[in-house]
Amino acid sequence: MATYDGLFDTLGLRDWCDSGGEAGPMSMEDLMAQTKGSEEAANGPVPFPSLDALNEACPAWPQSRDLTVGLEQGFLDIRDALTVVVDPVTQPLSWMLRGTLDVMTSTPWYVMIPILLLITWFVTRSWKIIGFVALGIGLLAFVDYYDYAMQTLAIIFVCAFICVLFGVPIGIAMSRSDKLQRVAIPVLDMLQTLPPFVYLIPLIFLFSVTEPKLYGIAVILYAIVPVVRLTDLGIRLVDKDVIEAADAFGMTRRQKLFGVQIPLALPNIMAGVNQTIMMSLAMVVIASMVSAPGLGILVLRGIRNLELGVGLIAGLGIVILAIILDRVTKASLARIDASQSSR
């Protein structure tokens, strides 16, 4: 009776189909149709050869549910082997996150804030920005979110640092090999467009929820993309004439990379670092669903318990944090640009 009966018959697969014997568990659709009483629902049978439609004609054929179940089963099967490898490799991330969280929250505010302002001074050399940062932190402290903000900052510092640590070398490698670039770009595209929640699902299976690396990896995977992309782009955009001059004067590849390409690509690389920091901030909020501490927890509380005020104020706190991070990195970017302006 099903649409594709004829197909399996002409292919001579009828025996194989029927040997599949017992029909799989009933799908939700079937159940609905049954309760409604009529076999053909309003839409009629889908003419498109979908897994479910084929299964109807041939019970041995897998249903679409089997695909997702199979994927899950497959993942669970390799999980143990995967954990043996991945767990120790990523363990330092847990230590770093724990340590930084610990330091930044247990250091008293009258030490922590001056240190943050000092860092700001080092990278921007601008009193205006320092005043702005002080004001922002003051505001966060004023609504008693100082501790939460420090937790969020700690996670961002660690994750952004690791993104730069791995992202810049990957970007450099991509700029030197067209083949690697062709392979890496689709991967980067996927990392960037995959909905952030999706990162969390396999990670929950892999690591225990008490491990900070669970959200650390999610944040890093999501935020590493811009720094890789812009490093690659920046090095490829370095003036061909200057590279030719470097070759003509007999520079080695290493001299060219560290003496010419990286310094000239630095504005672009810094723009990538800025984007990476902003994206890790976005992800750290989502990662609070898997126990990442910080302002995200409050946002989550706002959603879960419908505490409108808590959610909104925490949201605004994140905005303040975002503006601070953005202004500081942009100002340091501008400083690099000005001190070696190429045009």
Place this chain on the structure above:
Amino acid sequence: MSDDNIKVSIRHLYKIFGEDPEGVLDRVKDGMTKDELMAETNHVLGLNDINVDMREGEITVIMGLSGSGKSTLIRHLNRLIEPTAGEVLVDGEDILSWSESRLRRLRREAMSMVFQKFALLPHRTVLENAGMALATEGYKRDDYEAEARKWLDRVGLQGQDDQYPHQLSGGMQQRVGIARALASNSDIMLMDEAFSALDPLIRTDMQDLLLELQAELKKTIVFITHDLDEALKLADHLVILKDGAVVQQGEPQKILMNPSDPYIEDFVADINRARVLRVRSVMESTPPEGDCFGDVDVNDTLESVIARAEGAVDRQFRVLDGDKPVGTLTMVDLMRALVPRESSAAAA
């Protein structure tokens, strides 16, 4: 032409751009033209059987219009571009067989380059740019500073050490480019349209600077240009390229007096011959008969002789090479030489 002082020599050099240069090389050797090659095989003929000898201490100018392959040719001399076939001999050795590290040594120590768009490092100061060759060889700043400063002073850039290139004008940037090339203390200097991006007055200044430096340093210079006036001013040996092939080469005066080809006749038709031609190209090498109006040197330009003769055409001069009389120059011959030969153009 004696071989003993030939510094750089190019032998049967071919460069074909495309998917399979080797595969179509034979067809080019059999005489296929650039247009035919493009139409039939979709390959671009960059250089076609180039043979040039560049002598030590001379300025060899390679001239041609854009697309003639002159920039491609100069990049073969330090192997920034690899040829499809042929030889490039430096001091008698074929550099195409050299390993990467030996080639690097050649680029660092024996051959420097000056670029059309200057190509200075924008993030380094003028002094660091001038010392780039030495820094590349591994000298620390303290060690190369004196040398770099010496050459910056020599090209007229005193007291600009700590400026960045973008703070300088085009002419000054190219002076840094020249100082950078000189500071490497290489015997050979490659100059790729080095003055083409500069405005005319500065360009004249830079040409004078180059001639002045050359009189003192006697480097082997390969100079690329598309400007005939510049070529004639600088060249000891002039090579004219067209569509990747040498049309004519030789002493500029000879090319001017005896263009071998309508293409070159067109080229030389517009220049001021009185200023470029010299007495030696026009004189008769017989001793003067009758009265001489005065003495002129073999290397005087015709312009200066006309000035000496006060415009009169019935005079003759005794020509001296140093103190030795070597011939006669009549004003009639001089006037005739000022008219470009257009036999083939008229015949066509």
